[in-house]
Amino acid sequence: MHIYNLFPLLAGKFSRWAEHMERAAGMGFNWIFINPIQQLGPSRSLYSISDYFSINPAFLDEKSKKSANGQVKDMGEEARGLGLKMMTDLVVNHCSTGSELLKTHPEWFLWEAKGKVAHPFAFEDGRKVVWKDLAKFDFFYYGEGEGKGKKNIEKEKDTEALFGFFKSVVENLIDMGFEGFRCDAAYQVPNRFWERLIREIKAKHPQVLFLAETLGCPPDQTMKTASAGFDYIFNSSKWWDLKGHWLIEQYSLTREMAPSISFPESHDTVRLAEELGGSVEGMKQRYLFSALFSAGVMIPMGFEFGLRKRLNVVSTTPQDWPTSPWETGIDLREFIKEVNEIKAAHSLFAEEAPTAMLPYENPNVLVMWKASASGSEESLLILNKDIREKQRFQTEAVLKFLQSGLPVADISPEYRLDYVPSPFEYDLRPGQGILLITTREKPKP
Numbered sequence: 001m002h003i004y005n006l007f008p009l010l011a012g013k014f015s016r017w018a019e020h021m022e023r024a025a026g027m028g029f030n031w032i033f034i035n036p037i038q039q040l041g042p043s044r045s046l047y048s049i050s051d052y053f054s055i056n057p058a059f060l061d062e063k064s065k066k067s068a069n070g071q072v073k074d075m076g077e078e079a080r081g082l083g084l085k086m087m088t089d090l091v092v093n094h095c096s097t098g099s100e101l102l103k104t105h106p107e108w109f110l111w112e113a114k115g116k117v118a119h120p121f122a123f124e125d126g127r128k129v130v131w132k133d134l135a136k137f138d139f140f141y142y143g144e145g146e147g148k149g150k151k152n153i154e155k156e157k158d159t160e161a162l163f164g165f166f167k168s169v170v171e172n173l174i175d176m177g178f179e180g181f182r183c184d185a186a187y188q189v190p191n192r193f194w195e196r197l198i199r200e201i202k203a204k205h206p207q208v209l210f211l212a213e214t215l216g217c218p219p220d221q222t223m224k225t226a227s228a229g230f231d232y233i234f235n236s237s238k239w240w241d242l243k244g245h246w247l248i249e250q251y252s253l254t255r256e257m258a259p260s261i262s263f264p265e266s267h268d269t270v271r272l273a274e275e276l277g278g279s280v281e282g283m284k285q286r287y288l289f290s291a292l293f294s295a296g297v298m299i300p301m302g303f304e305f306g307l308r309k310r311l312n313v314v315s316t317t318p319q320d321w322p323t324s325p326w327e328t329g330i331d332l333r334e335f336i337k338e339v340n341e342i343k344a345a346h347s348l349f350a351e352e353a354p355t356a357m358l359p360y361e362n363p364n365v366l367v368m369w370k371a372s373a374s375g376s377e378e379s380l381l382i383l384n385k386d387i388r389e390k391q392r393f394q395t396e397a398v399l400k401f402l403q404s405g406l407p408v409a410d411i412s413p414e415y416r417l418d419y420v421p422s423p424f425e426y427d428l429r430p431g432q433g434i435l436l437i438t439t440r441e442k443p444k445p
Contacts, residue, residue, distance in 0.1 A: 003298035012318035028340030041096020043133035076177025087180025194228035255352035261296035281431035282387035306330030384428035
């Protein structure tokens with residue numbers, strides 16, 4: 001999955017989305033991820049949904065003669081015409097405190113006290129963050145340790161109705177053209193709920209994919225969530241400092257459970273261009289690493305132009321989009337296209353392959369080895385960690401880093417070498433990556 005996150009508040013009305021989808025397709029993305037487009041509650045946060053079956057009027061074209069759902073379907077047809085599949089957020093852990101569901105189905109919610117609904121929360125940097133604009137659903141029957149008795153029998157009926165509600169939400173979104181779901185806060189919803197939902201939806205719609213949002217989870221919790229049948233999970237490569245061992249340890253624990261998706265930034269993070277002070281070299285470095293590290297890759301809208309204003313689920317507007325691609329002075333479209341084409345051309349980069357960070361004498365150079373578990377491809381990424389200064393890479397023979405004894409080819413997105421000499425000496429430009437690939441010899445019969 002090569003995913004372009006079309007952030008709806010930045011894109012504006014559906015009638016304006018075509019240009020963004022065309023640009024995404026031109027860069028080699030094959031999926032469009034759209035944050036929630038349903039009707040919102042009083043906080044106006046995209047993730048505070050008040051009506052799961054109504055579309056946010058902010059995205060509708062008043063001049064269109066089509067219904068709201070019809071406009072969504074038309075947008076989906078445009079995407080498919082460009083070779084893009086569409087996915088959206090599936091928010092089942094909570095809804096807006098302003099939703100009518102609290103009045104019509106109070107039994108579907110957790111209550112701290114009479115008239116006081118429970119709010120979801122998470123821990124960020126050891127600090128408890130409570131979202132008071134959200135009401136938490138009660139998945140009691142799908143949780144662990146439920147007892148017996150009349151009260152729990154009633155709870156079973158309640159959660160069965162809640163399950164049916166969300167299954168109909170998914171069916172409605174599929175009918176509008178969505179073929180994938182990023183399951184928001186998946187780790188906060190019991191596995192038994194996900195197992196059943198995924199099983200029943202795939203029985204009717206086998207092409208539909210489910211992605212678990214597990215950011216901030218420890219590896220054991222990520223593994224547990226992934227075991228519910230998710231097609232993909234998101235990994236934490238965004239926060240890796242290119243030095244520590246934890247990323248590979250996490251990757252090794254989860255890679256056989258479900259393939260993962262990397263990203264250099266997301267709608268939940270500070271913009272990378274802002275973090276790096278507008279360093280094009282740094283942005284290229286992090287995109288190349290993200291794309292090659294795991295099976296899937298994702299960027300949010302505007303990464304390609306080095307947008308620096310953070311995306312906000314409440315306050316972002318179409319006016320935050322540059323009037324011209326040259327306004328920022330950054331245009332990574334060709335680089336991203338080249339990386340995505342490399343990723344698409346080699347099956348090694350579409351799987352969670354055995355991966356290792358190999359020791360090298362220059363601490364400013366990263367050497368990442370990958371070998372396909374299902375094919376014969378093997379690769380070596382030689383990456384300059386330094387985005388400001390050149391760094392020397394030298395070795396008597398590149399093949400000493402590889403299992404293969406066959407010649408290597410340079411398939412780097414930039415500054416590609418016609419051949420790789422032995423011994424090999426090279427001054428890596430700031431942030432530059434050299435990507436070498438070879439084929440392991442097949443065993444003789």
